[in-house]
Amino acid sequence: MTTTSGSAVVTLPTDTQILITREFDAPRHLVFKAWTTPELIKRWWAGDRGEVTTAEVDLRVGGTWRYVMTANGGFEVAFHGEYREVVPNERVVSSEVFEAFPDAEAVVTYTFTERDGRTTLTILVQHPNQETRDAHINSGMEGGMNEAMDHLEQVALSLR
Amino acid sequence: MILVVARAATTTDAFNAVAEPRRRQILDVLSDGEHPVNDLVALLDLAQPLVSKHLRVLREVGLVEVRDEGRQRMYRVNGRPLKPIHDWVKNYEESWSQRFDRLDVVLEELKETEGRDDND
16 A cells, blocks of 8 residues: 555646645655656656656756657657756756647756655746747637547646 | 647636736735725735726636725626636646656655665
8 A cells, every 4th residue: 555645736836837746755865766767757657647658867967858658548648858957866957848849848847855754846847938838728628528638638748 | 739729818818817926916815805996006005007907907807806886896806717727727736646646656665675675
């Protein structure tokens, strides 16, 4: 049995940002390890939405990463980016591109904070402009339910 | 397609309307009940024409409603236009929660492995 540490909290701090926060019942060096080790990433990154087929991590400033999953609908979803800041067990800043929309690059800051053996992970997604973020958000509100869910899936994944 | 969705004008889109920090402050103040414009001017320390301008935008997207009470106009919040945003965030939160739940399982294993290694 795993310890449930609480659910993700998503807020929209400014008109170009999304902030995701989650606490884990584990010290931060382990959260960092699970977050940055390819064979471990493969086990969680797709959530319930598919299978991770590729997880490449070159964890150094200027190094690149690329994740690919095959979603349950059969289509492939791929992301890549470049590491801009790497402080082991503390902080990672990387660019992030959803390959279906290569012009929209986000910058994501991951912060790992430990307290009493528990780790709070914050993920700050900085979009280049409000239009990109709004387009993501608005698109999920349109069309039929299936279409909306497809969009949401892409949106959720594109913002990782 | 995600990125080709036409951008709605500020005045027709609740999401864009609340992107402006002052307008979010106005909604915060109104969330505890009806207020006349003078209250907002005092509480937010903003010039009255500016408050009126923001209130107009909020009314145009339906986030704020107004009624006359004697010589005063009373403003109140209507949260319905924000529901799609709320729903979207909820959906987004759920997909992250699924992902994090799987991470919890990985972390439990790492903790056990580390504990074993320490005891060896």
